[in-house]
Amino acid sequence: MSDAALVIEGVRKSFARVEVLRGIDLELERHNVVCLIGASGSGKSTLLRCVNLIESVDAGRIVVAGEEITRRGIDVNRVRRRIGIVFQAFNLFPHMSVLRNVTLAPQAALGQTRAAAEQHAVELLTRFGLADKRDEYPDRLSGGQQQRVAIVRALAMEPDLMLLDEVTSALDPELVADVLELIRELAAGGMTMLIATHEMSFAREIAHRVCFLDNGVILEQGPPQQIFAAPREQRTQQFLQRITAAGRL
Amino acid sequence: MAREGDRRAGSQVESRSSKALGVRRSGGDGSRGVTIAVLSSIVFFALLVLAVTNAPGWPEVKRTFFDWHEFRSSLPGIATAFKLNVKIFLISEAFILVLALIVAVVRSLPGPVFFPLRALAIVYADFFRGVPTILVIAILGFGAPALQLRIVPTSTTFWGIVALVLVYTAYVSEVYRAGIDSVHPSQEAAARSLGLTRGQALRYVVLPQAVRRVIPPLLNDFIGLQKDTALVGVLGAVEAFNQSQIYTDATFNYTPYLAAAFLFVVMTIPLARFTDWLILRDRRKRQAGVAR
Numbered sequence: 141m142s143d144a145a146l147v148i149e150g151v152r153k154s155f156a157r158v159e160v161l162r163g164i165d166l167e168l169e170r171h172n173v174v175c176l177i178g179a180s181g182s183g184k185s186t187l188l189r190c191v192n193l194i195e196s197v198d199a200g201r202i203v204v205a206g207e208e209i210t211r212r213g214i215d216v217n218r219v220r221r222r223i224g225i226v227f228q229a230f231n232l233f234p235h236m237s238v239l240r241n242v243t244l245a246p247q248a249a250l251g252q253t254r255a256a257a258e259q260h261a262v263e264l265l266t267r268f269g270l271a272d273k274r275d276e277y278p279d280r281l282s283g284g285q286q287q288r289v290a291i292v293r294a295l296a297m298e299p300d301l302m303l304l305d306e307v308t309s310a311l312d313p314e315l316v317a318d319v320l321e322l323i324r325e326l327a328a329g330g331m332t333m334l335i336a337t338h339e340m341s342f343a344r345e346i347a348h349r350v351c352f353l354d355n356g357v358i359l360e361q362g363p364p365q366q367i368f369a370a371p372r373e374q375r376t377q378q379f380l381q382r383i384t385a386a387g388r389l
Numbered sequence: 390m391a392r393e394g395d396r397r398a399g400s401q402v403e404s405r406s407s408k409a410l411g412v413r414r415s416g417g418d419g420s421r422g423v424t425i426a427v428l429s430s431i432v433f434f435a436l437l438v439l440a441v442t443n444a445p446g447w448p449e450v451k452r453t454f455f456d457w458h459e460f461r462s463s464l465p466g467i468a469t470a471f472k473l474n475v476k477i478f479l480i481s482e483a484f485i486l487v488l489a490l491i492v493a494v495v496r497s498l499p500g501p502v503f504f505p506l507r508a509l510a511i512v513y514a515d516f517f518r519g520v521p522t523i524l525v526i527a528i529l530g531f532g533a534p535a536l537q538l539r540i541v542p543t544s545t546t547f548w549g550i551v552a553l554v555l556v557y558t559a560y561v562s563e564v565y566r567a568g569i570d571s572v573h574p575s576q577e578a579a580a581r582s583l584g585l586t587r588g589q590a591l592r593y594v595v596l597p598q599a600v601r602r603v604i605p606p607l608l609n610d611f612i613g614l615q616k617d618t619a620l621v622g623v624l625g626a627v628e629a630f631n632q633s634q635i636y637t638d639a640t641f642n643y644t645p646y647l648a649a650a651f652l653f654v655v656m657t658i659p660l661a662r663f664t665d666w667l668i669l670r671d672r673r674k675r676q677a678g679v680a681r
Binding site for chain 1: 575576578579580581582583584585586589593594597598601674675676
């Protein structure tokens with residue numbers, strides 16, 4: 141508990157009559173990376189959205205750095221400022237330049253001066269090879285560049301925790317590498333991350349722990365070597381077989 | 390999806406403007422296309438003029454509606470009166486743009502707490518879109534001053550403006566609302582996920598995109614408003630229509646109506662072109678250089 145960046149206890153969530161999360165327990169240590177794998181519809185995205193309070197949980201608790209964020213009356217904006225989330229569809233603001241996309245939240249939500257926010261944004265953009273794109277608009281960038289900008293936008297808030305929701309799934313295969321490289325760098329820098337992904341080899345390489353979600357529960361979790369080489373559950377074996385057959389591992 | 394919608398809007402704009410610019414895109418040989426367009430236009434309008442001027446009543450119509458001398462002598466007076474139309478338009482428009490945005494935002498407030506406000510906004514929009522503008526102007530213009538309240542002005546122009554603002558705010562709020570609804574919810578989710586409050590997300594992310602998308606229909610309502618300033622004339626304010634009526638009553642020549650119409654058209658056309666230019670510029674800024 142002491143050093144846990146994120147604790148999820150018994151989280152349940154239903155949409156209409158469909159129970160998408162059926163009691164999730166998960167713990168994420170500071171500076172660790174946990175990858176969520178599982179078929180589409182297994183609840184990965186919903187779990188991430190619950191952690192960012194985009195969705196409210198029906199039952200259970202979520203604790204971030206010792207503070208329960210699912211309690212009543214919590215300031216959701218304050219919580220979200222500490223938790224970055226990046227979506228599959230980038231969701232950049234199309235009417236703003238790259239630089240403005242990155243500086244908006246630090247200025248509006250953290251009250252940084254424009255100069256300070258821009259300086260920080262330029263540093264981040266430079267670090268991730270996007271410095272020359274600062275004045276471009278999102279529609280003029282490739283998907284890979286857009287997704288890297290989206291990650292930088294989240295990083296500009298200096299979050300304690302990053303949630304990545306299948307960030308490479310909408311990208312052409314040749315654009316995936318740059319985005320994964322960026323995430324690798326973040327992991328190497330000690331960023332705490334919860335990553336939903338279909339990139340199995342990447343999960344295997346980067347994760348401290350891999351969780352297999354099936355039908356709203358974490359069916360199996362463990363170090364990547366164990367999950368990928370010797371999965372205990374039959375459902376995990378089936379899932380990985382299908383992935384292997386599709387050439388994704 | 391949000392961007393998808395934008396692109397669609399953009400391509401419409403482009404196809405419209407390329408039509409406006411001529412027929413260069415219609416074929417490989419541009420100058421030949423222009424020649425055909427010019428020739429067919431000349432033939433078409435020549436036939437139209439022939440048909441009208443050969444009509445049995447044409448000499449009479451020509452005398453009463455197309456009297457050049459009458460046109461020139463009435464234009465300065467009508468132009469002076471037209472200043473009142475411009476003034477009514479500008480004042481009304483300023484209020485409409487702001488108030489309609491407030492109504493639209495109120496209508497899109499989520500949650501049961503805001504139900505009374507939402508309901509009020511809906512009733513307001515339904516009511517003032519349903520009542521003919523001329524009736525609102527007449528009721529307010531003749532009714533409100535009759536109350537003889539000291540604090541409210543009795544000027545007919547003032548009440549004409551109030552009526553126009555009430556009616557057009559209802560229309561324009563619907564336009565804004567369509568724009569707000571067209572911004573994909575993922576945009577607001579992205580803004581909120583960064584820690585922006587609902588108000589900040591609306592201000593920085595949703596509204597700027599919404600307003601950009603509805604500029605063409607907004608302009609449409611502006612033009613409608615410019616024309617409807619003439620309705621304030623029923624209250625007795627001497628604006629362009631009333632002034633032209635005064636002239637026609639004196640001379641039994643209707644050419645002053647044409648002079649008034651000319652002034653209205655002269656005012657609306659540049660606005661339409663200006664808006665097209667604004668839309669194109671915004672689109673170019675965002676997408677130039679991309680092969681699509």
